[in-house]
Amino acid sequence: NAGVTQTPKFQVLKTGQSMTLQCAQDMNHNSMYWYRQDPGMGLRLIYYSASEGTTDKGEVPNGYNVSRLNKREFSLRLESAAPSQTSVYFCASSEDYGYTFGSGTRLTVV
């Protein structure tokens, strides 16, 4: 029972580089989310997808794009990474409010 799988677990980027964080869930959940976690800031919602084919901005969407590829997969793309995007990124999925989180991607932008 994998739950929510995020890849990669760690990544170092140079300023201006692009990358895509991958997330997949095997629980047949309709809703998926991307959060970032920063010290003293808690978790902040970047984007979410209430169902396949829909995406919506959260609290801090600037500098990010998302794709809900199918019901299982929800990717987060950084087109031009900035040091302010250094963070731990969590993907989650849910049916109603029962969230299952992935183990996170620790991203450092230098």
Added chain:
Amino acid sequence: GNSVTQMEGPVTLSEEAFLTINCTYTATGYPSLFWYVQYPGEGLQLLLKATKADDKGSNKGFEATYRKETTSFHLEKGSVQVSDSAVYFCALPANQAGTALIFGKGTTLSVSS
């Protein structure tokens, strides 16, 4: 939209001490309320929830009561253990539509033996 405020940490306790972590919220209507826990190096896990006023959520010895009069959902445990050391997050829906949650900033609990 809705918002949530929880007490700043860190909270440092000895084993078997009583724990309270305060959480207050502002919201439209009466949304469900949640406590999530994050152990080192892991994602968040649902600890407990309450879906309506005066409900008490409970799990693993932790309890929280939905108080609409004081718009609060404080987390309590009568006797903490070293294994309870983690970061605790209070959460509620961002708004009345959809299932996106917003989280408090988190309270770090450290329990020593």
